[in-house]
Amino acid sequence: MSVAVTPEIGLSTYLVLASILFGLGFMGVATGRHLMRTLMCVELMLNAVNLALVAINNTVNPGDLSGQVFAIFVLTVSAAEAAVGIAIVIALFKNTGSVDADAFKELKG
């Protein structure tokens, strides 16, 4: 798609950027074999959402910062999720000695 280069960066440009980052993150979650990379890509997706929220807030209703509050909650929750995720990966690594998503055949998808 073509994004018009305007002197002022509009909301749609930010949203297009957020969508690209979001799509890349999704791609990484779907293809990634290394579990750590999968977790990183989830964080990438959540960051893209944060970018969209902050940009929307600044354009649509800059007087009420509820979008930024939302972004703070996303940030907090994603940090908790990453901590839990890494703990689970470590537990799985202790059990199997591998961090390869393709190596786990115990449960058939």
Place this chain on the structure above:
Amino acid sequence: MDTLVFWFFAVVSVLMAIGVVFAPSVLYAALCLLSVFFCMAGFFLLNNADFLAVAQVMVYAVGLTIVLMFGLMFTGNQALPAQDNKWGWLVKTIAVFSGLSIAGVLAKASSSFVPKFVTPMAEPMKQNVIANGTATQLGELLLTKYILPFELVSVLLLIAMIGAILLSKKTFSDQGSGVFFSFDEGKLVPEALGWKKDVGLE
């Protein structure tokens, strides 16, 4: 100037995001993620979100990246063996295609976004926010309007911390002493553990 800064961050963040997904080593991917986090902080500054930018650097770029590095050290940064899955390429193709299509659909919709509901007072409000900073208003919102999710997320953080420590603790023995049930009928029977046998590597 803002435009220039925006395009710089935009190009860097997209390139680094591609790096997160496709970098050969996971360590490089983590470093790429770090620079994406910094670019995000830059975008936040461009959008008058000063507090959030600082929080982004502190939580993501410092905290989370370090935790990721620790995770990599625990699990070892080893190369994965070559794939022997017959349908692996198909899965990969579908995944790449779906990722691209998600990005495409969202971006197509985004490029036509008409901010229909923009507040008439947007510009003076923006100036006001720029003049006063966001921290005061954010604090007030967090402790009044959003007090309920704020309290709930504090419980969540506590439990996530406890759970993460529990799951990744070094030694672990499920051979319980039965302390928990000192008042219940019956006693613990070790044979009952048989059908879900522990397979720890300790």
Place this chain on the structure above:
Amino acid sequence: MVFSADALSSALLDNDWTGFLLKQGVPFLSPEFILILTLLLIIVLSLFSVGKTENKPENAINSPVVSLLASNSWNLAMGGTVLALLTVIAHYFLFFFNHFDVGYSVLYGMFKADLLSVASRTFLLVGFIIVLLMSKRYVATFMAKQASEFFAILLTAFTGAMFLCGSIDFVSAFVSLETLGISSYLLVGYLRNNQQSTEASLKYLVYGGASSALFLFGLALLYGLMGGSTSLETLPLALNSGVKELSAWLPIALVLVMAGVGFKISAAPFHMWTPDVYEGAPTPVTAFLSVVSKLAAFVFAIRFLLPFAGHVGSVTILVSLLALLSMLVGNTIALKQTNIKRLLAYSTIAHAGYLLLGLTVLQYHSLATVLFYLFTYVFMNLGAFACVLVTSDLLKTETIADMAGLGKAKPMLVAMFSIFLLGLAGMPITAGFFAKLFLFQALVTENPITLGMVLLALVASTVSIYYYLNVIRTMVVAEPSDAVKALMGQTESNAGCALMAGGGTSSLCGSTSMRWAMILSLAGTLLLGVLATPIMTVCDVAMYELIQAGKQLEPESAQPPANVGGVTTSASSTNP
């Protein structure tokens, strides 16, 4: 900022905290506060328990009360839950005497205390009591040293579900959904030396993380469309003002949000995690996920989709697509399952399909039947999982073929299991029959166009009867398998056991709590059929009030919602 700071500062000036809290409707959150206090108490007291301090005797507190409480985290959790249930029941009286026709907005419109949230929280609490009864002996057997943490995490997950039932704000909905989600990841992986358990947990985490990101992107888009307001109550306002301009945008936001909700209710095509997680997780946790997560997420789905009724045709198309796919996938793949937990996982997906069918019409009676279906589903599914827990503990296997001939060894257990499975299949006498009957009837009468889909659902539930009956046939008719023979040998040498109580090796089915869990589920499964009319009335009233409340929010004429962001909180609540 006008909305919040003024109320708070005036309360501060008058030093009238109780008045302020009452005005914000905080007493309506008392069950959640009780649960949170209980879980904090469990965490703090567990530090002093004998198991934690045995290596460091100097940390032990020599108080009989502390040591008694510390070693009884299950009893604490149960006590807190029962207390919360009592307070929720007290809320019914508040509602009947005060006539909150459209509910009460709690804490600046973050939570809606209406009959829907009160009724669904009642059944959530009853279901949670059964889950606690199921997990008592299991936890003591498999994770004795980490018991108090297990119950703390379980209570956190449950608190998230409770908040989700009343969330009418994007932020509180997201936070409660994630509280439920993240604690569930921990619970699924709690048997951390067991590879299946950790693997299931990781799968759940990856799928959950991706789907919550999709959910969030949808919420972010809606946040922009609603003019910078996070409250669901401004959604009707935004929809009324510019449907045509929004038409390109709304479907995308809707699909994204429904991806997040569909993940939690395990609707196809977001169901991929379900069989693996159900199989790998500790069985009480599986029961918790299949009932509590599902009920709470469905209540949120009802709240979220209702404003779209009559506005966007794509909602109907989207939801019926999800429903049809779920029925198809769930019922066909369930046919060839050999593991009982995987079978129940696919049956859960199929049930999500039937329930989603009820959301296609978005009129009050069909939504009420969805609610009733969910309530009966709580008891039937929990009962089935309780039976799975006992059976797999007796036979040390979860394969259906190994359960052959179990009826000869444990007739009472098999009878109960059969009733739960027949209930899930929708056979008469059980509440499952009435639930299906009401749902399909309401759908056809309220919108005849859905007739085709109802016929498909009937075909699907006929198929489902086959695989449920197949399990019962294996247990009752077939020749005993080796596992059952071994069990019968033990029982003979260990004569004098009660009907359900097992022989020497069994630890679970001999336990009183397990028996109570099964009896409660059985009572629910049968009684909800008998008491169908009064409970259906409650559901009808709840849904009617919800729709009335939504109508009050819609303006008579379309207005530009220019400063929607500021006026969200005060407009919605009608004070008594």
